[in-house]
Amino acid sequence: MKMKNKAKTVIIGGGIIGLSIAYNLAKLGAEDIVVLEKNYLGSGSTFRCGSGIRQQFGDEANIKMMKRSVELWSRMEEDLGMDVDFRQGGYLFLLYDEDEVRDFKKNVELQNRFGVPSRIITPEEAKEIVPLLNTEGLLSAAWNHTDGKANPFKTVFAYANAAKRLGVDIYEYTEAQNIKVENGSIKEVITNRGKIETRRVINAANGWAKILNKMVGVDIPIEPYKHQGVKTEPIKDGEIKPMVVSFKHDGIYLTQEAEQGGIIGGYGLKYGPTFDITPTYEFLRGVSYRFSQVIPALKYANVIRIWGGYYAETPDGNAAIGRIKEIDEYYIAAGFSGHGFMLAPAVGEMVAEDIIYGKTSKPLWFYDPYRFQRGELRGKAIQMG
Numbered sequence: 001m002k003m004k005n006k007a008k009t010v011i012i013g014g015g016i017i018g019l020s021i022a023y024n025l026a027k028l029g030a031e032d033i034v035v036l037e038k039n040y041l042g043s044g045s046t047f048r049c050g051s052g053i054r055q056q057f058g059d060e061a062n063i064k065m066m067k068r069s070v071e072l073w074s075r076m077e078e079d080l081g082m083d084v085d086f087r088q089g090g091y092l093f094l095l096y097d098e099d100e101v102r103d104f105k106k107n108v109e110l111q112n113r114f115g116v117p118s119r120i121i122t123p124e125e126a127k128e129i130v131p132l133l134n135t136e137g138l139l140s141a142a143w144n145h146t147d148g149k150a151n152p153f154k155t156v157f158a159y160a161n162a163a164k165r166l167g168v169d170i171y172e173y174t175e176a177q178n179i180k181v182e183n184g185s186i187k188e189v190i191t192n193r194g195k196i197e198t199r200r201v202i203n204a205a206n207g208w209a210k211i212l213n214k215m216v217g218v219d220i221p222i223e224p225y226k227h228q229g230v231k232t233e234p235i236k237d238g239e240i241k242p243m244v245v246s247f248k249h250d251g252i253y254l255t256q257e258a259e260q261g262g263i264i265g266g267y268g269l270k271y272g273p274t275f276d277i278t279p280t281y282e283f284l285r286g287v288s289y290r291f292s293q294v295i296p297a298l299k300y301a302n303v304i305r306i307w308g309g310y311y312a313e314t315p316d317g318n319a320a321i322g323r324i325k326e327i328d329e330y331y332i333a334a335g336f337s338g339h340g341f342m343l344a345p346a347v348g349e350m351v352a353e354d355i356i357y358g359k360t361s362k363p364l365w366f367y368d369p370y371r372f373q374r375g376e377l378r379g380k381a382i383q384m385g
């Protein structure tokens with residue numbers, strides 16, 4: 001497909017965030033939008049993610065954003081015209097000591113205040129939810145049945161197709177190699193396939209965001225760390241419906257895929273900052289050991305695949321989203337750590353509201369990219385893996 005040489009908006013990054021922004025901008029009536037993806041859609045972190053979607057955060061902004069996201073996940077088939085395997089199987093946080101129980105009780109109170117129906121349950125109740133669970137040493141668990149998961153592959157295609165239907169042009173294998181700025185205004189984006197004249201750029205390049213920022217002289221602390229995921233062969237259908245999480249076991253998270261029936265998940269082994277995403281034997285051993293401590297039956301499940309991907313991390317584990325003041329019409333939405341997939345529907349909607357209306361219905365200010373410069377870090381986002 002021949003590339004346009006002029007556009008009103010150029011979004012750099014064809015992951016779930018760039019595509020959700022493109023779709024939402026077009027939905028609010030913006031025209032002439034281009035998405036550039038240097039590889040194929042989803043090839044960054046999005047296709048490598050663990051598919052989890054939760055509202056169980058420990059701060060008001062993430063809870064509100066995720067509550068909105070879950071509303072949008074619930075009606076995604078209607079909105080985007082494609083089933084993305086969204087299943088509300090819940091999230092089950094396993095709690096093994098008094099400190100964890102105290103912290104999660106506080107989180108649950110906050111979540112309840114904003115309408116998320118999470119609660120603290122007993123080990124017996126946890127075992128009813130996941131009969132294969134090893135409850136030895138378990139004091140209690142935090143449970144929310146409206147959390148869930150979805151298929152990242154289908155979601156990317158659903159957003160891309162819906163955006164295209166609204167007139168968005170998406171160019172794969174098209175790398176933004178430079179951004180030309182003159183007197184604080186964007187002039188053009190230079191790609192391996194030619195130039196696109198534009199006044200507005202949205203940096204949705206996640207793990208690579210800092211490379212684009214450098215092109216325009218902006219410095220925001222977002223660094224790529226290698227995290228890994230694992231998938232087993234299918235086990236009996238419906239065995240592990242929720243995402244099961246244990247910080248006691250080094251941040252493991254695991255769930256059964258809705259469609260294919262394998263277990264997917266990971267744990268908190270990380271390397272970096274690095275652009276290397278080669279999977280490691282250390283991860284394979286570590287994840288197998290920890291999974292089988294929590295779900296002993298998984299000892300007998302064969303691993304069919306491990307893979308590496310980025311958590312694009314900021315110092316407080318929350319993304320940097322917003323307008324960059326020094327350059328007219330330069331926006332960033334990157335640094336989503338281990339929770340960008342789940343947040344994407346609300347982030348896309350809020351960024352579009354911000355650009356079109358100049359205000360947002362949910363607290364986007366929380367992700368202010370200038371907070372690092374001011375030394376105003378947010379509380380560390382609850383993060384597994």
Ligand SMILES: Cc1cc2nc3c(=O)[nH]c(=O)nc-3n(C[C@H](O)[C@H](O)[C@H](O)COP(=O)(O)OP(=O)(O)OC[C@H]3O[C@@H](n4cnc5c(N)ncnc54)[C@H](O)[C@@H]3O)c2cc1C
Pocket residue numbers: 012013014015016017018036037038039040041042043044045046047048049050051052053174175176177204205206207208212227228229266308309310311333334335336337338339340341342343385
């Ligand atoms: C092992 C693992 C498990 C995870 N589990 C979960 C989970 O359970 N739930 C959850 O919500 N999140 C999870 N995440 C995090 C989630 O994957 C990310 O937060 C999310 O995918 C970020 O989406 P994105 O669109 O910002 O980034 P990406 O998907 O990385 O997209 C950015 C895109 O930009 C492109 N790009 C970069 N530079 C350029 C350029 N110069 N020109 C053109 N294109 C460019 C890249 O090729 C890439 O496709 C997990 C991540 C990993 C690695």
